[in-house]
Amino acid sequence: MKKLKVSIFWFRRDLRIEDNRGLFEALNGPYPVLPVFIFDTTILDELEANDPRVSFIYERLLILNKILENHSSSLYCKKGKPEDIWKQILKKYDVQNVYFNEDYEPYAKKRDQAFEEIIIDSGAKVSIFKDQVIFAKGEILKADQSPYIVYTPYKNKWLEKFRETDIEQFKSETKDNFLKGNFSLPALSEIGFIQSKIKVIDYDLDCLDEYEEFRNFPALNKTSHLSPHLRFGTISIRRVVRQAQVCQAFLNELIWREFFMQILYHFPKLVYSNFKVKYDSIQWRNNEDEFERWKKGETGYPMVDAGMRELNATGYMHNRVRMVAAGFLCKHLLIDWRWGEAYFAEKLLDYELASNNGNWQWSAGTGCDAAPYFRVFNPTEQLKKFDPDLTYIKKWIPDLDSTNYPTPMLDHKMARERAIRVYKEGLNSF
Numbered sequence: 001m002k003k004l005k006v007s008i009f010w011f012r013r014d015l016r017i018e019d020n021r022g023l024f025e026a027l028n029g030p031y032p033v034l035p036v037f038i039f040d041t042t043i044l045d046e047l048e049a050n051d052p053r054v055s056f057i058y059e060r061l062l063i064l065n066k067i068l069e070n071h072s073s074s075l076y077c078k079k080g081k082p083e084d085i086w087k088q089i090l091k092k093y094d095v096q097n098v099y100f101n102e103d104y105e106p107y108a109k110k111r112d113q114a115f116e117e118i119i120i121d122s123g124a125k126v127s128i129f130k131d132q133v134i135f136a137k138g139e140i141l142k143a144d145q146s147p148y149i150v151y152t153p154y155k156n157k158w159l160e161k162f163r164e165t166d167i168e169q170f171k172s173e174t175k176d177n178f179l180k181g182n183f184s185l186p187a188l189s190e191i192g193f194i195q196s197k198i199k200v201i202d203y204d205l206d207c208l209d210e211y212e213e214f215r216n217f218p219a220l221n222k223t224s225h226l227s228p229h230l231r232f233g234t235i236s237i238r239r240v241v242r243q244a245q246v247c248q249a250f251l252n253e254l255i256w257r258e259f260f261m262q263i264l265y266h267f268p269k270l271v272y273s274n275f276k277v278k279y280d281s282i283q284w285r286n287n288e289d290e291f292e293r294w295k296k297g298e299t300g301y302p303m304v305d306a307g308m309r310e311l312n313a314t315g316y317m318h319n320r321v322r323m324v325a326a327g328f329l330c331k332h333l334l335i336d337w338r339w340g341e342a343y344f345a346e347k348l349l350d351y352e353l354a355s356n357n358g359n360w361q362w363s364a365g366t367g368c369d370a371a372p373y374f375r376v377f378n379p380t381e382q383l384k385k386f387d388p389d390l391t392y393i394k395k396w397i398p399d400l401d402s403t404n405y406p407t408p409m410l411d412h413k414m415a416r417e418r419a420i421r422v423y424k425e426g427l428n429s430f
């Protein structure tokens with residue numbers, strides 16, 4: 001039987017129909033578009049059955065499928081190794097073009113390279129687009145074409161280019177060139193998962209008026225909660241940035257996101273290594289019992305403990321609290337930042353390799369534009385400054401005033417002096 005000529009759009013971290021660059025280009029092409037999503041077992045096999053990020057992805061796929069139904073189409077959704085699924089698709093269809101949006105993470109780059117070879121060998125054309133960032137990998141470079149490794153000059157160059165650039169909108173939602181068909185979406189249980197009780201909350205861009213003033217106060221809840229939506233592409237970064245222009249402080253945070261993405265792109269070894277090699281000689285204490293207390297939120301420092309309890313219960317932690325909890329692990333407990341990074345990667349709904357790695361290395365002092373090693377946050381002072389009424393703390397530690405709540409596991413002054421000494425010794429011995 002003659003196979004049907006189709007184009008394919010591969011959804012990955014861009015789970016939306018609106019303003020989706022690659023999808024827009026696919027739908028403008030000459031062939032009907034089969035929308036594909038692959039539950040990649042290389043990633044899924046590492047996760048718990050009730051991983052809330054898988055539940056979120058699944059919810060978004062249901063929404064995509066509902067929209068596709070209006071076009072008499074549906075998602076072609078399979079679980080497996082991408083290369084195996086692609087071989088099945090190529091057997092079934094006469095694939096002319098494959099469209100997808102770029103992903104800059106080291107695993108994704110390797111996966112996409114292998115996949116491109118399979119597609120090109122089949123005779124189909126591959127078209128790849130920038131979608132998850134305003135400026136990608138090599139677009140913001142120094143005059144000598146090397147990457148920026150300090151945020152402020154990167155930000156200045158980013159803003160300069162931004163002012164000169166027309167941020168287009170790609171109205172993929174107005175196109176109707178989907179392949180007609182009804183493929184049933186597998187149930188969550190068929191891909192080996194169960195619905196998580198932890199949910200991604202909606203983002204809120206109405207917070208921008210007061211963002212600068214209140215963003216550091218966890219009890220006020222005045223940040224956007226965009227991070228998981230940007231991670232999975234359920235909102236377009238172009239749309240966010242258009243709205244963000246009313247608030248420079250907010251735009252600056254979005255630029256941090258792109259700064260860390262380009263850092264990881266240019267320096268993929270950072271997944272496992274310190275950006276500053278001379279920090280390799282730090283003698284981490286890596287005490288496992290202390291790590292357990294940190295994970296459970298039982299350090300006796302309320303700001304750290306509330307953050308860790310919030311993370312464990314909701315998959316979210318406010319940025320100010322993340323900085324305090326991460327700093328405490330690396331400096332007070334002298335535990336290798338990679339341990340903390342791995343725990344956040346397991347728990348955060350917004351887990352994103354570049355931002356997580358960049359911020360952990362910032363906290364540990366090992367990163368490209370990091371907090372200096374001798375800057376040791378005082379968790380008690382941070383608490384007085386950013387949660388003076390203890391509203392946030394009491395939400396997550398209702399037994400704060402009872403004898404059930406542990407006394408501080410170490411003295412701040414001793415820990416601060418020890419951290420500075422151990423860092424100094426490491427740096428001097430390099």
Ligand SMILES: Cc1cc2nc3c(=O)[nH]c(=O)nc-3n(C[C@H](O)[C@H](O)[C@H](O)COP(=O)(O)OP(=O)(O)OC[C@H]3O[C@@H](n4cnc5c(N)ncnc54)[C@H](O)[C@@H]3O)c2cc1C
Binds near residue numbers: 256318350
């Ligand atoms: C130790 C540590 C680990 C982190 N891990 C992650 C992570 O895995 N994924 C992640 O998205 N963010 C991470 N962050 C950054 C930041 O904490 C979250 O982006 C932010 O708390 C998400 O909440 P929000 O969307 O309400 O933020 P808002 O304050 O509303 O910020 C808007 C957006 O700007 C971006 N942004 C804000 N702050 C940062 C930052 N410091 N670095 C990079 N981008 C930023 C995010 O995309 C965020 O959604 C981490 C920070 C620390 C200190």
